[in-house]
Amino acid sequence: MLSAFLLWLAWPPIPFTALILHVALVPLLQAAENIIQSEEKKKGRLIWRIAIICFFIWNTACIYWVFNSLNAVMQGWLAIIIAQIPFCLGAVLMTLAFWLYYRLRLITSRIWSYAGLICFWIGYEYLHQSWDLAFPWMNLGNGFAESHYLVQWYEYTGVYGGTLWILLSNILVFETILAVKSNASKTNKIRLQISTAALVLIPVLSSVLIYNNYEEKVNPANIVVVQPNIDPYEKFSTLSSADQVAKLIKLSESIGQTNTEFFVWPETAISKGTEERSFRGDENFIRIQEFLKNYKNANLISGIESFAVYDTAVTETARFDSKSDIYFDVFNAAVLIENSAKLQFYHKSKLVPGVEQTPFSNSMAFLKPAFAAFGGSSGSYGKQSEPSVFYSQSGIGSAPVICYESIWGEYVADYIKKDAQFIAIITNDGWWGNTSGKDQHLQYAKLRAIETRRWVARSANTGISAFIDQRGTIVQRTKWWMPGVLKQDINLNEEITFYVKHGDYIAKAGSAGSALFALLLLAGIFKRPNIKKDPPQRNGSN
The missing domain is CATH 3.60.110.10 (Carbon-nitrogen hydrolase)
Structure with a gap:
């Protein structure tokens, strides 16, 4: 619930809160770690439950307005049902990425699990901008839209650079908290604190520098x-x-x-x-x-x-x-x-699913009357x-x-x-x-x-x-x-920017990484979970 609140508080158009995104996922990571370290049975169900609650609340709080357009053209109860498509689908995909991270935690180290989380999340975002049900509205990198002076380097990375930044920052903040709470060495704690501060501050300072010194050519x-x-x-x-x-x-x-x-x-x-x-x-x-x-x-x-x-x-x-x-x-x-x-x-x-096009029209043509009933077309628009x-x-x-x-x-x-x-x-x-x-x-x-x-x-x-x-x-x-x-x-x-020239290269690399980690999971998913209890209390960076 705390992660959901922080994600909403950091999201446009609420101003001056974008930096909260760097800690918003920490409560969720802590909750997952508590479950992994516990004696609970059916841990996977608990992980899924806490993640879906978090992401459903966050998505609904930020894109509640989707319901307005639906409610204007259909009965209230039907609008509520149909609105669950954008509200729930993104939340389910986010939850799947987080659950796959949990599965990695059962069979490998936290470092590799974090790498898997980053790849799975970026892979979900890229999927959700590429398929027939595309709705990339809630990509993490979009969270800096209100505070655009913080991400002037998007001319090199695009919004996926912001997604990567947020995920890395949350992971480092979480690891720093674990190290401070443990009996890890002072050197290890300081190293984590410096790394976390540098990861957050260097992009901010470089962006502000670019913003203040950028000059347009007069044309x-x-x-x-x-x-x-x-x-x-x-x-x-x-x-x-x-x-x-x-x-x-x-x-x-x-x-x-x-x-x-x-x-x-x-x-x-x-x-x-x-x-x-x-x-x-x-x-x-x-x-x-x-x-x-x-x-x-x-x-x-x-x-x-x-x-x-x-x-x-x-x-x-x-x-x-x-x-x-x-x-x-x-x-x-x-x-x-x-x-x-x-x-x-x-x-x-880029047509709006349901309203301007029938998703997966060849295999789901039977849904055309349903989409037409809530303001969509009985056939897809040309494009x-x-x-x-x-x-x-x-x-x-x-x-x-x-x-x-x-x-x-x-x-x-x-x-x-x-x-x-x-x-x-x-x-x-x-x-x-x-x-x-x-x-x-x-x-x-x-x-x-x-x-x-x-x-x-x-x-x-x-x-x-x-x-x-x-x-x-x-x-x-x-x-x-x-x-x-x-x-x-x-x-x-x-002039052509680096991002224009190379496109969503971070998203494509992350998607390839998610496929590799999925293969790793398939190879190890049937192994008996062997999580040592409280490893972070012995070594905060392990």
């Missing part, structure tokens, strides 16, 4: 982001698409200037389902072209609900319309419109396999990142590899109401700015729109549930 571009504040539960029903576009144009014109390069509108800003090949004849496109004529170099990045029609099922997600005898894909997309007939589309790739960059008339590359995609560091880095000079996040965070969900989503965008050293122009329909500089500092932001428009001269960047 300005004027960007405008718009927040229309249209209720997400009404924008597809009570307010016409034409009226929404008119509101967006009015807000844009209120602050646009002759040298504005990009206007950024939020996710599904063009809410009318539009066939992409015929979009140039759509009334919304015509009105937007008229608006852009007043800004010679301007481009518009906007969210759009679009679809594509096929004669045959050319994609796995294509749906069949028996009335018209055609196949079609529906997209949560972004479009780039400029002062010409040229159009560029990007189809959201791209990789990101694509929008290029303006003047050659500026922008990364059109749609909502949920902004929590994938490596995926956003792929835009930068393709010459994106700034990141445009278009989102709609009003589904969750006035909860910490919208704040967490905004804070996580700061980590993408640090990893890539790119400005972020964030346009939210009913969330929080903002500009974030290359250090991850929010320089402008709108208020919640209010129409707003911001403009900023950002600095474009063409």
Whole structure:
């Protein structure tokens, strides 16, 4: 319970508490060690029980807001049941990693067990960002999003560097406590204390040094982001698409200037389902072209609900319309419109499980009606396999990142590899109401700015729109549930960071390590447990 409380207290958007993450797992490690040293029977069940309680409370306390969006579209009791998917699944995977650490403790030394814990945990995080039920929201490295000045070195490691830092720190703090409580030598105690302090303080001091000395190269571009504040539960029903576009144009014109390069509108800003090949004849496109004529170099990045029609099922997600005898894909997309007939589309790739895609659709197609019942689609949205960059008339590359995609560091880095000079996040965070969900989503965008050293122009329909500089500092932001428009001269960047070049190498190494430790467990899992009682009281570093 103490670990759960400390993890919650350290999590965004609660400010100034990120360093608590370095001790938050210590009570759980102590509880596990007490069980291992005890005469209790069925120790594995006890380990599983204490871990699942800890991680379920932590996950639920931090992402309780998921329930809000579900409760708005279904009966309360059903929303409670469905909400257990994000609440419980992450907690179960975390618990599995911790239980595997316990199994290692039965057959090997604490040092190797700790190495296994680190690998199993990083392996779980990487799995949870890679499979059809992906929800990497609670990766430990995200915990520093509020205190971004502490992790400027994410440009080298990404968020998995933060996960590794937290795990190592908790292990060293725990070992130091064991050594102090034992009759270990004074030298051993001092060595552990110095190592622990160094592991925590050196990354902090180096990050603060980078933060204070980082200088952007001057390469300005004027960007405008718009927040229309249209209720997400009404924008597809009570307010016409034409009226929404008119509101967006009015807000844009209120602050646009002759040298504005990009206007950024939020996710599904063009809410009318539009066939992409015929979009140039759509009334919304015509009105937007008229608006852009007043800004010679301007481009518009906007969210759009679009679809594509096929004669045959050319994609796995294509749906069949028996009335018209055609196949079609529906997209949560972004479009780039400029002062010409040229159009560029990007189809959201990282889809929300259940709402935008049916997880494991080939083997679990029978779940489509259930997902459709709570606001999802009866068929998965179409998507791209990789990101694509929008290029303006003047050659500026922008990364059109749609909502949920902004929590994938490596995926956003792929835009930068393709010459994106700034990141445009278009989102709609009003589904969750006035909860910490919208704040967490905004804070996580700061980590993408640090990893890539790119400005972020964030346009939210009913969330929080903002500009974030290359250090991850929010320089402008709108208020919640209010129409707003911001403009900023950002600095474009063409340099590639170490993280952008190498991606989630820590996650991949950890996942490989978890596979090796799993083989070790398979080789020794049937051995009779032979834990010597109270080994830490004799040697705190053993």
